Amino acid sequence: MKLSIRNLEDLTSLERLSLTDFSYSRLDTYKMCPSKYFYTYIQKEPRLFGEAAVLGNIVHSVLEDNVSATDLLDTVKLQDSYSHQITTQDPDNKIKSELISVGKEILNEFYDQYSETKFDVLHKEYGFKFVLGSYLIAGYIDRIDSWGEDGVKIIDYKTGKWEISPKDIPTNLQLAIYAMAVDYLYPDKKIYAELYYLRSRKA
Structure with a gap:
């Protein structure tokens, strides 16, 4: 059975008012900590990210900038981009040096594995919104590649230890x-x- 998905732009103003915002990150936040969900999404207090989450954002940004459909990976550009993103996203140097080293190793291993690979990238950090029933579902996909003659592949990067x-x-x-x-x-x-x-190089 194929679910009926609608485009937000096709809804009337009244229908839009009845929608409930939904995303995987919202549900995951509630599952981990209902109080954090309340303060983040109901009270809308500024979100505070731990150093591991900031490192994840940094590595994601580096891969977004360097994984290309036209150019092979360049190890110097990867590490230069990593240094730039650290300066931009962690200006107060809150990430411990051990974690900085982990990020550097992740990128080195990614380069070793894919240095000769030509990626068939269609989209990076693809933002989406669609309506399913009374829910407006939104999110971002790290990467979408062309896959074979008649397929597309979703790749979601994970920088944490948990699998x-x-x-x-x-x-x-x-x-x-x-x-x-x-x-x-x-x-x-x-x-x-x-x-x-990305840590174990397993998919």
């Missing part, structure tokens, strides 16, 4: 939401998806 069990991937809510967004974007394509763990 989802392979048996739980088919029921992963985050990938399911992303797959719906990409299926709406490419209705005639087969959709593939993976969580790419």
Whole structure:
């Protein structure tokens, strides 16, 4: 059964008023800590990110800037971009040197694995919004690649140590939401998806 997804622009003003905002990050935040959900999304207090989360954002930004459909990876550009993002996103030097080293090693290993790879990138940091029932679902996908003759592949980078069990991937809510967004974007394509763990280089 294919779910009926609608475009936000196709709704009337009254229909839009009845929508409830929804995203995977919202649900994940509530699952981890209802109080954090309340203060972040209800009270709308400024979000405070721990150093591991900031490092994740930095590595994501470096890969967004350097993974290309036209150019091979350049190790010097990767590390220069990493230094620039650290200065930009951690101006107060709150990230411990041990974590900085972890990020550097992640990028070195990514380069070692893909230095000769030509990526078939279609989108990076693809932002989406769609309506499902009474919910406005929004989010960002790290990367969407062309995959084979008739497919597209969703890649979601993970910089943390925790990994989802392979048996739980088919029921992963985050990938399911992303797959719906990409299926709406490419209705005639087969959709593939993976969580790419940058520390262990496993997908």
